[in-house]
Amino acid sequence: MTGYDDYGLPVGAYSEPEGLGRQAYRVARAFLLYRVKPVAERGIHQMRSGRWTWRSLFSLVRVLIVGWCFVVFWGERRLFANSVDACEWENWENWPAGANPHRLLFVADPQLVDPHTYPGRPWPLNTLTVKYTDLYMRRAYSRIQRVLYPDTVMFLGDLFDGGREWSTATSASPETRYRKYGDNFWLKEYNRFGTIFLDHWGDGGMIPRPGQPGKKIISTLPGNHDLGFGKGVQAGVRKRFHTYFGEGNRIDIIGNHTFVSIDSVSLSAMAQENSDSVQELWKPTLEFLDGSKKQKQRLIQRELRTMQGLRPNLPMSHEMIELDGLAKAQLPHFGEPVTEFPTVLLSHVPLYRAEGTPCGPMREHWPPTPPPKGQTEPLVKDNRNAISVSGGYQYQNVLLREITRDVADKVGNIQYAFSGDDHDYCEVVHRGYTSGGGGIKEITVKSISWAMGVRHPGVVLVSMWNPVDGRGNPLEKTDLPTLQTHLCLLPDQLGIFIRYALFFALTLLLLLVRAALIASGRVTVAQPVESPILPTTNEPEKPQGPYDPTSSNSSTSSDRGKLQVRNARTRSTSPSQGYGLPMTQSKYTYPLVQHAGFYGDEEDGKKEPKSWGTVSTKRSKPKKKGFALFAQEFRNSMTVVAGVVLSFYFWLIWNG
Template structure:
């Protein structure tokens, strides 16, 4: 028996409404069940969403990832892996001076590959410049060194381009004049100078500032020994600075020497070339005294004093001008560790090994029973030889003279060889323990090494007011690290391999489509919504024609249309306008125009529902074939090899257009 409350409402018929949280949950659940899920199921299994999950689209995505890695990720990863903190090993609280050596950019020009036809040479120039620009920009943004030193061979054909007073010794290059060299100078600037500030311009904490030094010349910049022309050298010095200089950085003294000009001292007719070698010889003669003066200035600045003492005011007679000198502090100081910079490596005995980091020729395996590494390894060594406008190492006498006149050399850094080499010279005067020389790899991928690179140097030498080390040993103030750059040829090979894989996969898919194992591309917006009538062929057409002659076209059409709604192939049939039995229809047949007398034989290429309000034109009727009251455009369906070619062309074109578009965008934007 039903119970009622005081208000006459059955007990239990009323419930308190859900809370706000409960109502929100129910609403969201209903929205997901009745709106979101049907939408997702429909879109994923049909239409545009289904087209996204295709082999061509998957390959486009793979191309985008691989191309981005080759043009961006490889450089970011290579330079980023050389982070200073990953290999520096100083005591806690140290503030080292961080320096990068860049060797042999050797900008590709007509001198590099004289027989290479157009457009290979311009493309090589473009891609080598792009490679160095990316690498150098990452050096600035990822590593942010305090100083960058270039070790010569900035250009490849710099020595060949004529000046106003000189001509190239080779006739094929005499057409290139001073204006061409200026274009090369601007090109160098666009790669390196313009990207010096990519990571910023402010000095790091504890450092006085940032420095860019590119004055050291190489044999491709000036020539070698007797091949050096004064006009060419003067032009280089005017734009890059003197090749002989001394810099004090991080409490170390860097001495740069123009070794390609100094090498003219070792040729038989050296007296005739005095104008070539004399500036470097004079520089070496005063190197020790100049080093001391610069150290005194640096220590005064560190103590907060002026670099120079006050200038006395007195009159100097004109005849005393040549011997007059600027006043200088005469403080007692301890010499900083000296680092030699030369483009051409120092002399070493033939077969002296370069160590395990040499890429092109790694160390030879020792014979059974012999210690490793070998003391003599021609394969792993720099060849002690020379040729036209080059020499792989300096003369033995010149090397010894450099070491004795500079004095206290602990490290030497050189270029020219393009590959890495590290050894200790124990036969020259040094600061103790011999001179450890590092030959730096070329930064260009066109110089015969698959993995270009640069050398990072960390300097830490805390001193007192007189330059004496306050911690540690002066022989342990330098740490070096070789940083390798991406293999550009390897990147191109990966692109080629991916293209081959793309071609194989798309060819296989096209073959399956041609063999009816896979469907063709899904319908597009241009395809008809409803299936179209097909033209009967063969016996069916002949049978239909006889039926029309026997029963009349109108009766046959009416009976055939009323008896069935589709033919044997499942295609819809369209009734003739005259066979309609219903005449009472709104607006002349549901929006369809009533046929005029002269239009009784009008034909249509698609079912009438697609032609509502459309009368067509004469041109559209030219390609129309009719059968009875049913008509259709003749559209041959491709089969076999034609279908295979069509599918491969469309899918491969899509992948290549999307992939190349992304590639060229990355190229254009650096």
């Protein structure tokens, strides 16, 4: 039995309106069925009937279709393939023969576009930006996984753009306009991140390369757009991030290198005013740093024992642990001293450097300033090419000097550092901090998104080779570093759109010129011949024989050889005479089926069509001339080009 809701309406009688995706599908389907399909069928019919010639084959419309298909395939496929293929490991790695390096991929600042990114951008522009940035990152990331097949993938923070603004049960955004976005919206963004990156992590396969322990992906490092910065970090927002991604402070042994990740955005609250009131923000990272040297030794020792096939840890002792000490309890470990691996520091916010410290020639937005005439060395101070030492609401371009020095001292033996946040590439050697010798080489990784202010997004590839013995001592005595890097640039999506726009303008111009030439009579085109739906009938031949009305034996005269249609429609008013043709009006008893489809002579000044030769019995419309012909030709040619090209374009998008 059908139920009724509170308004007295049958339950299920009404449904939600169709979404934009469904409506777009219906419009596209109707366009293909009623615009593109008839034109394609007519072309196939012409081809089968032999009416295609070399001249028609190379007509302007067909040339434009071929040109558009080439341009679209080049922009949606070949550019991505060429960019990633140029980054093949063998093209830039420089290891001794027989080396089997561990290969790692750094991804920085995806910053998924959301309502926080462009708050004033209207629909549908904002929706298209979301769709195309996601498509770009998914396509590039998938291609990297399939072609480069890295052993480890690490993210350097700012996974979301407005993650810090979306409310939790215990926190809310400082800005009123974002308070309506809560946990449900954040979870949708989390699922969106997984659809782009996590779901495509295994596109190249999940089998480890020979000699490698396995594939790994780490996305725990938070950025200021994920949590906020300093005292702007809210405890509820940080707990939510840790719940779904993991702790931001961690140590990983990868490729015989020690990777130390620190939550630098929370640690920065330690140097701000009234920092004692927010100890819960910076204290966990500070405690992590205090124990990082011992933790590195334990993890290196466990890794070496695992490599030798030994038990990595001692068995757990059977003793009671107090509740308050359970969080800090550790597994027993072997206390044998081992040689430390090279340490790599990971921080979302770059380390401190003096203002104007150059970032090098691979910085896209502001390349190095040319040195004065006669000077060959690059400038020591180049404000244009450097990362600005400044900050603002919920961000700071570099860590404070005191925090950077404290991190370097407590972690120790730092040889390399990788960071994000700036969106552009920057390479600096810090010589003023404790390091493993020769200074700390820091690389700030480009954003992978084309909506973050760089025309050529990118990722950084890292190749590590550090063979060691059972104690951690290097086996190979070479002058080569144990870690090599390469900046892998991705396509210029904005440049692709610009090329599409230019080719579209050229298409419009050529089709307008074509339509104008046809309208002026300077160019003629073959008109399509339409086959009639109904058969064409002519006046039947007059039979010869005993029933021939022209025969001398016939009782009718020759002027009665045609059926008078108007009289045939006159009915008898007397039932006694029967229904049908009255005997007084019937000129002869010739079978009417012989005259099927034939109309009589012109009568009373009214002209009747002679045959059923076309779909309609009305006269065909006169051929268009002038502007009407111009508009018709332009509209028809544009419809054909757009229909074929857009179908191919959306097929490419739908298939990645």
